[in-house]
Structure formats: structure tokens, C-alpha cells
Amino acid sequence: MQKEIILEKIEQAASILSEKEIDMWLTFVRETGNTKDPMIDILVGTNATWESAFIITKEGHTHAIIGSLEYENMKSVGTYKNIHPYLKSIKEKLLEVIEQIKPNKIAINYSRNSSLADGLTHGLYLQLLEYFKETEYVDKLISSEELVAALRGRKSSKELEYIKEAIKETQIIFDEVSKYIKPGMTEKQIASFIQNIVKEKGYELAWDEEYCPSVFTGPDTAGAHSGPTDRIIQPGHVLNIDFGIKINGYCSDLQRTWYILKENEDTPPEEVQKGFNVIKEAITKAANEIKPGKQGWEIDQIARNYIQINGYSEFPHGLGHQVGRSVHDGGALLGPKWERYGNLPLLEIEESNVFTLEPRLTIDNYGIATIEEMVYVTKNGCEFLSDRQNDLYLIH
């Protein structure tokens, strides 16, 4: 199944090369068991120990130039048609293969903006320049970032199906969690409960075990990207969980918000309800504007402004990112034009992209309200892949 999807993506890569008029795509790596190029899983399907070159041409030809000890493995993985094993140095075979292709442009696996297109380490880049020293290829190297953005961003129907499955299962787990949460528990307890379900069902977590899920409760929480703590869930807390799983190699990433009622409460306090509503509405407003051709910062700004005009501070991160094999996937980002995001907020949204929408705001004295939904970009807009959280989940 993984082989099938890799072959599908390689074919797609060739057509994107052709569309963008780039002759070949060279993914140059070594010791991927230690430092993994993020494209290896999607373009190759196995690790490489010695310096290895994986080449796709715009005509759809594939070449793997690899250490001789890995020849049998590469053959059995079966994702590259032409396999060129070498013993002492990759240089000769690499130049030989490229000489046949006679490329005018060679996209290689580096990018300032997109970490997913930036798997080529600097030392290995210098090594490549050394091999190309007396050739014309040095001047033909370009970043693979637009290829990566298109290839990872444009989901095939099979990829979409896998993502939907991950979302569905995540929602089922959230339902379990709703029944489980009780005041007096700690964040860690809830996280363990979730991780145990994931283990039992044989899924993978979508990101680091340390903070997948993130569980954060009450005012002054550590927040997302932090591990759950021994903080105790108390009546009057707003509680959030940021969580995702990986099924068939594809991720989900969702957030939900709960409120822990006090003894004398049947409904949440007004300010808590308002915070939740503003988040929900921010998502609706942003989703309404998503369509192919828009730039990500435009969508981010809609949610960001709406939250600010309602009297809250802006959220300290982007509105949403793409999801796929990695939980932070693709190129275009629904984020503000901050230096740390490089040019990603300026890239155009494309049909078949999958994005999260995850604004957040702080409700003073109660906690953080966040909802994270996932959407799929259609020809003229987008549709929600997740069943939206329309109401605060209440814990008695």
C-alpha cells in the first residue's frame, strides 16, 4: 500500500516537473536513519545509509544511485526503476545519469522557507558542489520548494481518504475523552488515557509523544507545544486538548474545548461562552474566504482581526497549516507575514490542499479557548473534513 502511494506520488511529481518546466528533481541524502529528509517517505519509501541520489525526470523516469550494499533492499522496495549501485564514490554514476538527462534545471532538496523541502544538509550540499565542480550543473541548481509544495499539498483521492479516516478516529477518541474527564484529574492523566487508546487501537501519534496530546487546563496553562503537566482540572476551568493520530501514514490534527461547570452552574459563564463563540465564528469567517488562488496571510488576517476587534489579543501563531504525511505539511501556510514564516504565507492556496484552522484566544481567569478544524480546498471554496465543534463541551 505504501509502495502504491509512492508510485502515485512519483508520477504526480513528474507531471508537476513538466508543469513547472523543470527537467529533473534530485533528492540527495545520506544516513537518513539519523537525519531524515522529509521527502524520503513520500518519494522513496526506505532509508539510505551512504550518499544516495534519487532522481525523477519530467518524463517520469526514476533513478536511484545508492551504496552497493543497499541494492537488494532498493530492488525489493520497488519504487525506482533504474537502480545504480556504487562502491567507492557516488560521483561517477551520478554524473553519468545526469549526463543522460541533459537537464537545464535541476531542483534539489533545499529551501529557505519550507522545512519540508529542506532535507539536504549543508555539508552534503558542499559535497554535491564538489562533485559538480567541473560541470555546468552547478549553475542549474534550484530549490525544490515549489515542487514540494505542490506535491505534498495536492492530495490524491487516496491520500484524502486516509486523512479522513484519521480525522474520524480522532473524533471517536475525543468522544471517549468527553466521558472520561472529571474535575480532580490531572492533565497528565487525561493524556495517558488518550495515549492508551491510541496504543490499543494500534495507531501512531501524529507528533511527539511528549505533547501529543497537549492537554491544558485553566488560567496560566502551559499551552500547546508543551507536555501535559500535573495541573489539576478544577471547576471553572476551560480545558483544551490538541491531538492527532497517523493512520496509513497520514495525519489528523484537531483541538477541542471543554468547560468544567462549577457546582452551582448549569451553563458556562457568559465570558467563557463568548470566547468560544468568537473562536467558532473566526473559523467560519476564515473558511468562507478560502479558495484556490488566495494567499494564506489573507485568510489568517480575517480570523486574527475578528478576534482582535472582539477585544482579545491576537494568537501567537499562524491560523492554520497543511496536514498530510506530516502534521505540518505542504508549502502554503495560513499565517501572518512574520519573519519566522518566511514566504509561506505568500504562497497561493491550491485545490486539494488540506488545512487546519486553529485560532485561539485567552479568556481571563478561565483558560484558553481553541478549536482546530480541518478543511479541504475545493475548486471554488473549501469543505470541512472534521465535524465542527459547535458547542462547548460541558463537564459536570
Add this chain to the structure above:
Amino acid sequence: MQKEIILEKIEQAASILSEKEIDMWLTFVRETGNTKDPMIDILVGTNATWESAFIITKEGHTHAIIGSLEYENMKSVGTYKNIHPYLKSIKEKLLEVIEQIKPNKIAINYSRNSSLADGLTHGLYLQLLEYFKETEYVDKLISSEELVAALRGRKSSKELEYIKEAIKETQIIFDEVSKYIKPGMTEKQIASFIQNIVKEKGYELAWDEEYCPSVFTGPDTAGAHSGPTDRIIQPGHVLNIDFGIKINGYCSDLQRTWYILKENEDTPPEEVQKGFNVIKEAITKAANEIKPGKQGWEIDQIARNYIQINGYSEFPHGLGHQVGRSVHDGGALLGPKWERYGNLPLLEIEESNVFTLEPRLTIDNYGIATIEEMVYVTKNGCEFLSDRQNDLYLIH
């Protein structure tokens, strides 16, 4: 326990910086969940999403400059004293911290020769140059490769203890396997048997599940770095297993050789016994020459020559590599001066290094003979960490 060992390694890093007269070590990373700098586990202990700088000075000061959402997480990990969270761009804080240190030399995480010192991706390197553009730091950047080689290579007593434990448990598993192997089984069956034991005992595999263990039997095998196949184990086969586990984050890596007796045999054929003996003796001869100050290629050559003068082809890889947190670890390599190994065979062996010794040769019509032992470099020589395989294991 992991925190304790990271703090120990950070302290060791400071003393190596001091020894080599380098003022600071900057590990610059982003999205380590996708592309992991191989030093993150040993120097930091948690992932970083946004551009992040981890700095150690020769005085032993530590600075983590990280995205603001990861502040709480970094604090709870507890490996860096000074944590500087940023929101929109890392540039200002990064320059501010370096300005305080006033370094003359800044080691950064790239290397042509050593993949373990080459975690900085090329795009991110360009980003760093951009931040340093109008500063004097651009001219002060050097490769961290000699720091990495020393830090990963010089094992503390605690690290050595972990490695010994992994070796011991691996040997216990090999004993189980000896009892299990029967003619008629497939390579895959034996690999599953081993992986099930590892799972039951709660260990990790030392490398990729696909080919840990490698099981290869008979003539014309796929060999190491290939996954086990459906090839059937038959009388008259030489069978090898290349296998390692990770306990407490530290690896073992061993190979053993079996011979499947034919019905009328009590002892292996002469040529099989000879092949085994030559491998064993090659290891002894190489180990006898290992001591601090020697270069790796000198040791490789001893085993390589011995095998060739006995009438076999040279092995298509290095004699041995270092082992630690990664199964291919450290800097200095016991390998030939082939281009694919860069300068690693020229580096000096140091006290407290842990190496494998793994020559191999092909016994025509029977299979491949390999033994892989692990040694620890002492003040004047080396000692074996593994219980040597002195006799061919025979399967009736």
C-alpha cells in the same frame, strides 16, 4: 535519566570547546519532528518546531532561543539554563545572546564528512547567513565536526554501562535464536521471531525495522542492509544475522554466523570452517592494533589485507564504525580511504571510543561469513565488550 545524561554531555561539550579553543557551539534547527539534527537527542532532549538555536559556551553556559509556544516545554525539559522565547523572528534574540558571548569562533552544526555533525539543512544555513549578514559572525563560523566526534566518541561510564547492557541483551536474544533456527524456515520467519522478542521485552530496534535484523542465508543472499526475504534456510547454508537493540537510548550492533549441517555432516565443510576462522582471526589482528592515536584506515587495512591474502575478495564496506546513541556514531571510522567515507578514516582513534569490528567474506557455494564484535578503546589498546563468537554455531 535522559535529562541527567544530557546535562552530563553538555558539561562534556563545554570542556571539549575549551580544549579545542572554540568559544561557542551553535546548533541551529527547525521542525526537528520532520528533519532531526542527530545531536538534538544528546544535546537538547526535545524537539523544536520554529527556528531554534541551542548554544553552549566553553564556560558551560547554555542558551535556548526558541519559539514562544515552546517555552514551557523547554523549561520542563530542563536541559538549558537560559531560555529566550521569541514571537516573530529569532534574529534579534539570537544576535543579542551572541553579542554577550563575543565569540571568536562559532562552531555550527554542519560537516561534509560526518553526517552526525551535519544536521543544519542548507536552506536554514542560508537563513542563518542572512541573520548574520551585517555582523562579523559570518567569518567566524566553523564546522562542529570535531566537537561532535569527541563528544559522541568519548563515552562516559554511564554511557558505556548502557551500551554493555544492550550488548548483553542482544547476546541473550542470539542464544534464543540459535535454539529456534531450523532448516525449512524462511529468513523472514527468523526476523519475526527476533522482533517479537524485542517487542515483548520492550526494547527498541537499533536501526530500521525493515532490516533489523538482517537475516541472510546461503549463496547469493541479499546481504546486510537488506530486509530478510522468503529465501528458505537449507542444509549446507551459511546463515548470518546482523542485529542490534537500543536500551536507555544506547545501541548494540552484532553479527553472528551459523552453519546448517547436512544430513551426513557432523562438522562444517573445510572451506566453511576456513572462512569462519579467517574472519575471526581478522578481528583478532585488527583488535590487537587498536589504540588511541591510530587512524581508522590503518586498522581497516589489517583486516582487509588478511582476508585478501587468504584468497577472498575485500569486503565492500568499512571494518567498523562507532556505536552510541546511533548505531553509526561518532567521528573516526575504521574504514578504507574511499571517497564515500570522506576524512573519517583519517581521524584518530580516542580513548573511550566504542567500535564495531565486522569484516566479511564470501564462501563460494555456501554463503557469507561475518562476525561483528564490539570493542572499547582503553588507554593502550582495546577490550572486547561482546563475548566473542569463537566457534561457528551449528544447526542440526
